[in-house]
Amino acid sequence: MNDMSLTERAVDSNEIKIAATGVQVFYGTTHAIKDVSVDILDKTVTAFIGPSGCGKSTFLRCLNRMNDTIDICRVEGDILLDGEDIYDKKVDPVQLRAKVGMVFQKPNPFPKSIYDNVAYGPKIHGLTRSKSELDEVVEASLRKAALWNEVKDRLDAPGTGLSGGQQQRLCIARAVATSPEVLLMDEPCSALDPIATAQVEELIDELRENFSVVIVTHSMQQAARVSQRTAFFHLGNLVEYGETAQIFTNPKDPRTESYITGRIG
Amino acid sequence: MTAEATNMRSSLYKTDARTKRRNAAEARFRVYGMMAVGFGVLALVVLLSTVLGSGFSAFRQTFVTLNVPLDAQVLDKQGNRNPAEMAKVTTIGYGNLLQAALVAELTEKGMHPEGMKAKDIGGLISKEAPAQLRNMVLANPDLIGQTVTFDAYANGRIDGYFKGRVTMESAALDSNVSPEQLQLADAMRANDMMAMKFNWGFIFGPDASELRPEAAGLGVAILGSAYMMLIVLVLSLPLGVAASIYLEEFAPKNRFTDLIEVNISNLAAVPSIVFGILGLAVFINFAGLPQSSPIVGGLVLTLMTLPTIIIATRAALKAVPPSIKDAALGIGASKMQTVFHHVLPLAMPGILTGTIIGLAQALGETAPLLLIGMVAFVRDYPAAPPEGFMDPAAALPVQVYNFTQRADPAFIERASGAIIVLMVFLLVMNLMAIILRRRFERRW
Structure with a gap:
């Protein structure tokens, strides 16, 4: 926790992208998220940390309504994206997910070519009008994901043939290709080795220029390295939320302190 | 861990009693497994050798090669080559013509046996031959007046003699054939007037009556089975896949869908003859579709195949990784995009395998077809689809059943031959399943 750069990376935006107030999530009768209120800032990396099963992934999946795919899951409370309630009846989750992209824990490229993996999002959302435009989007996305130089000569190769770290960056490129406004990452580095992790972390920092990034992580070092703001979840409650530097150097809640010093979780 | 085990320090070089027992159990289990596999292989070998051994002879048949002068005086008295008028000459007329041609040729070659009646000499030729000659002439009236070379089927007993089914001793007791006829057949074979040839008529020809085993073929049955498979494929694949996708991906999980699920599983276990009764009641008696037609057979087999396809497809859809x-x-x-762009392509190999297994099952199904009248004796080929779906037809497995019901021992080889054809079809379908699976298989 002695990362000296912590204080250098101050939050440089105060615009609220996502405002969640009083969010409750139930899986059947299990109360998974208890009254969580979080404001996620634009052009900021926000980290969710906490022990396993504390609900951080569940909460993340509320932000693009991926929980809708689970039949027994019920969400209460308000989540506003740019002031619009994403759980409003008029909102189509498909449209929402184009704005709020997601990268998963395990790299999950489609069993298609690298090109098709990245081009799929723009294609289904009709973001491009011509093949050349699509080519540009694919190249730009792969460049943003720092993968272009490694794959530019084999765009027709299957995406599943890449290494784990490359696959995860391909998934990031795929998520970036639909030009989302928010990028949700659910433990994106847990299946990667330290080198690939470093690459992805570097990437996350670059992505901050264009997107609001929310990352769930088990690694407190990672949270400290990449994020500007950190939220600590424990047993379905949001215990503490603030600037990363403050959370790691001067936690206000004793539970946060015991977690980051390794006494719980 | 027992106290004994923790207290005693044992050497790794010595296997203890417990490990020995475990190893012995494992060895025993392997022997059981090998015995089970060996038994299966043995059964298969016996089955195949029996069927192939008695069935291959059905593909070869004895033919009498004759030069038949098609006499215009006999076949077309009016002389204007009008098939409608020529049809007045029955097979008896053509039979006499064949008999005369055979007697003439034997006399010419000096092989005419002393004192043998012309009728007995003509008896060497199948009763089906005149009908085939008649059809040939009616189809092409210009042949009249010419002398044509005609391969006539030899009588089933003569054919049986060359295949070892009929002997001089059995012929002496048989009212259908005499030892003299067999001697003449031997002489004709020595003179190249009679020969064994590959019998295309067995594969493409229609069935023949009980008295003419030499002419019985599978053509109508193969066509009927092919039509039914077409109907089954066209109906059950889209229905089955659509139902599975809905149930697996879209349907809410509640008591009603649970009920449907249980019923589909039960449907797969319903005896096939029950589907036959259903077909009889619904498609024939209620809907009024024609009996023994491929459409009814196809519909019944579709109902039978649907559960198989649905179960296989749902398993394939479930196996697609949720990631x-x-x-x-x-x-x-x-x-919908998720299902059609990603899930379905990944499930395709499983779906195709399930479909082809279902089709193969349907191809070999006999019981329900018996109930909807496909057991009938059908000699006319069904027309081309779609009209042909309504025409009466036979089916391969039912044809096997029919052959085995007939008295003439010549039908034993026919039945085995039909089984070989059926197995070749099944083999081709399974091969297709393997190839398709390989082709569509993708790793993730």
Whole structure:
């Protein structure tokens, strides 16, 4: 926790992208998220940390309504994206997910070519009008994901043939290709080795220029390295939320302190 | 761990009693497994050798090669080559013509046996031969007046003699054939007037009556089975896949869908003859579709195949990793796009395998077809589809059943031959399943 750069990376935006107030999530009768209120800032990396099963992934999946795919899951409370309630009846989750992209824990490229993996999002959302435009989007996305130089000569190769770290960056490129406004990452580095992790972390920092990034992580070092703001979840409650530097150097809640010093979780 | 085990320090070089027992159990289990496999292989070998051994002879048949002068005086008295008028000459007329041609040729070659009646000499030729000659002439009236070389089927007993089914001793007791006829057949074979040839008529020809085993073929049955398979494929694949996709991906999980699920599983276990009764009641008696037609057979087999396809397809859909679904949903694909762009292609090999297994099952199904009248004796080929779906037809497995019901021992080889044809079809279908699976298989 002695990362000296912590204080250098101050939050440089105060615009609220996502405002969640009083969010409750139930899986059947299990109360998974208890009254969580979080404001996620634009052009900021926000980290969710906490022990396993504390609900951080569940909460993340509320932000693009991926929980809708689970039949027994019920969400209460308000989540506003740019002031619009994403759980409003008029909102189509498909449209929402184009704005709020997601990268998963395990790299999950489609069993298609690298090109098709990245081009799929723009294609289904009709973001491009011509093949050349699509080519540009694919190249730009792969460049943003720092993968272009490694794959530019084999765009027709299957995406599943890449290494784990490359696959995860391909998934990031795929998520970036639909030009989302928010990028949700659910433990994106847990299946990667330290080198690939470093690459992805570097990437996350670059992505901050264009997107609001929310990352769930088990690694407190990672949270400290990449994020500007950190939220600590424990047993379905949001215990503490603030600037990363403050959370790691001067936690206000004793539970946060015991977690980051390794006494719980 | 027992106290004994923790207290005693044992050497790794010595296997203890417990390990020995475990190893012995494992060895025993292997022997059981090998015995089971060996028994299966043995059964298969016996089955195949029996069927192939008695069935291959059905593909070869004795033919009498004759030069038949098609006499215009006999076949077309009016002389204007009008098939409608020529049809007045029955097979008896053509039979006499064949008999005369055979007697003439034997006399010419000096092989005419002393004192043998012309009728007995003509008896060497199948009763089906005149009908085939008549059809040939009616189809092409210009042949009249010419002398044509004609391969006539030899009588079933003569054919049986060359295949070892009929002997001089059995012929002496048989009212259908005499030892003299067999001697003449031997002489004719020595003179190249009679020969064994590959019998295309067995594969493409229609069935023949009980008295003419030499002419019985599978053509109508193969066509009927092919029509039914076409109907089954066209109906059950889209229905089955659509139902599975809905149940697996879209349907809410509640008591009603649970009920449907249980019923589909039960349906797969319903005896096939029950589907035959259903077909009889619904498609023939209620809907009024024609009996023994491929459409009814196809519909009944579709109902039978649907559960198989649905179960296989649902298993294939379930096997698609949820991470792929998440990935698609995560970048904003709709549920339908997710299913059709990602889930279905990945499930394709499983779906195709299930479909082909279902089809193979349907191809070999006999019981329900017996109930909807496909057991009838059908000699006319069904017309080309779609009209042909309504025409009466036979089916391969039912044809096997029919052959085995007939008295003439010549039908034993026919039945085995029909089984070989059926097995070749099944083999081809299974091969297709393997090839398709390989082709569509993708790793993730």
